[in-house]
Every structure is written in structure tokens, then in C-alpha cells.
Amino acid sequence: xxxxxxxxxxxxxxxxxxxxxxxxxxxxxxxxxxxxxxxxxxxxxxxxxxxxxxxxxxxxxxxxxxxxxxxxxxxxxxxxxxxxxxxxxx
Numbered sequence: 001x002x003x004x005x006x007x008x009x010x011x012x013x014x015x016x017x018x019x020x021x022x023x024x025x026x027x028x029x030x031x032x033x034x035x036x037x038x039x040x041x042x043x044x045x046x047x048x049x050x051x052x053x054x055x056x057x058x059x060x061x062x063x064x065x066x067x068x069x070x071x072x073x074x075x076x077x078x079x080x081x082x083x084x085x086x087x088x089x090x
Contacts (some may be wrong), residue, residue, distance in 0.1 A: 001035035017078070019085050026089055034081045041073045 006014040009027045014020075020030035048069060052062050 001031060001038065005031035005035065015081060017082065019082055023089075026085055029088060030081055030085060033084055034077065037077050037080060041077060045069060045073065 001014070005028075006012075009021050009024065010016075014027070015030045015034040017030075020026050045066075049066070052065065057065070
């Protein structure tokens with residue numbers, strides 16, 4: 001997403017919400033901003049996975065915690081990008 005973001009709005013890939021697809025400049029901004037956050041969140045998840053490995057959590061606990069973190073970070077990503085779009089363009 002960061003190296004080759006979608007150039008034009010599409011319904012196949014990229015950060016797609018009604019706000020990001022309102023205008024092309026919203027789309028371009030959302031692609032750049034969301035890709036940076038995705039990298040940060042991905043690094044965080046990797047570090048937390050390593051921590052969980054060293055703590056020796058049970059497999060079920062590790063899976064549950066991982067899925068919960070992925071869900072929370074996804075919701076956080078959407079909220080942060082939408083807020084940034086609103087603050088930048090409204």
C-alpha cells in the first residue's frame with residue numbers, strides 16, 4: 001500500500017470508506033495515512049507475538065488474545081484515519 005497505493009478510487013483494494021472515496025484528494029490522503037498506520041500496527045503485533053511466545057501462553061489463549069488485538073487495532077485504524085480525514089478536509 002505504501003509503495004504502490006491505488007492511484008484511482010476503486011472498489012477492489014485500498015482504504016475504502018465513504019469519507020475516503022468522497023474526492024480523489026481524500027482517497028490519496030487516506031491511502032498514505034492508513035498505510036503508515038498499518039506498518040506501525042503490524043510491527044506492534046509482531047512484538048506482542050514475540051512477548052507472548054516468551055510468556056508461554058496456552059495456544060487457545062494466544063489465539064484469542066491475537067484475534068482480539070487484531071480486531072482492536074483494525075477498529076483503531078479506521079477511527080484514526082477517519083478522524084484525520086475529518087480534521088484535514090472539513
